[in-house]
Amino acid sequence: MSARNPGMELDLGWISKVQVNQPAVIRHAEQIQTRRTVKKDWQAAWLLRAVTCIDLTTLSGDDTPSNIHRLCYKATHPISEDLLRVMDMHDKGITTAAVCVYPARVADSIKALKAAGCNIPVASVATGFPAGQTPLQTKLDEIRIAVEDGAREIDIVISRTLVLTGQWEGLYEEIRQFRQACGDAHMKTILGTGELGSLTNVYKASMVAMMAGSDFIKTSTGKEAVNATLPVGLVMLRAIRDFYWKTGNKVGFKPAGGIRTAKDALTWxxxxxxxxxxxxxxxxxxRLGASSLLADIERQIYHHVTGRYAAYHNLAMA
Structure with a gap:
């Protein structure tokens, strides 16, 4: 992981002045989708880059040690060895960036990755994911448990209520406490952008999250009605750039939810x-937060190598 973001004092003057021009953002986001596309070898190279940025995720009520084991195996062997060999990429150590699970499944994930001889990090959602509607102490305990079990990254959710009611000091303080509870684990802050009401709120919440020391800002839990959209991504990336210009600290970005196709990944x-x-x-x-994306990327790479499409059942499941 990159250097930690130490954060900064809450600057309410900066926050209060922000106003996002929503029609302009939407217009720009629409243009991005019609822009140039990459083809052939370039496309394959970009898709392999996308694979290395995936947080391969399972967040289901029916997760078991066996399907966590399968997920971890897929994370360590994301693309079939035969395909990589043809592309002369079989010895480049291509894995996904992390696996992302609930706190109760962190220990299973660590065990499976260790058995596979792979050192990719385990990320755990926490803080009352996905709604964030649990008491603060419970949220902090959940972070600590996940870290104690070996999670090296924590995906926290903010209290959307604090954004919707303009309680920026409260949001800053909550995220500072989460950051402290994370210890050495990197903290990704999920904004739940589909529930924040406006793009102006998305920018303000992004900025407060970074001021409070978030190492990444993430669009969504994947469980909201509206998840990662390009207008939201554009606003969050501009906030990251503004924060970098002001502080010199680089903060990461993670779109999540609804990113299912290779074409989606290339657009991001x-x-x-x-x-x-x-x-x-x-x-x-x-990072790209995804559960089904990898299958489509592998299918596109299969087509690049063989000239035909594989049926989904011919490729190993994630």
Missing amino acids: LMLMKEELGDEWLKPELF
């Missing part, structure tokens, strides 16, 4: 490259 990679440049296009500063 292009947005990152345009807004923040190549230095952000690595797992230390960019």
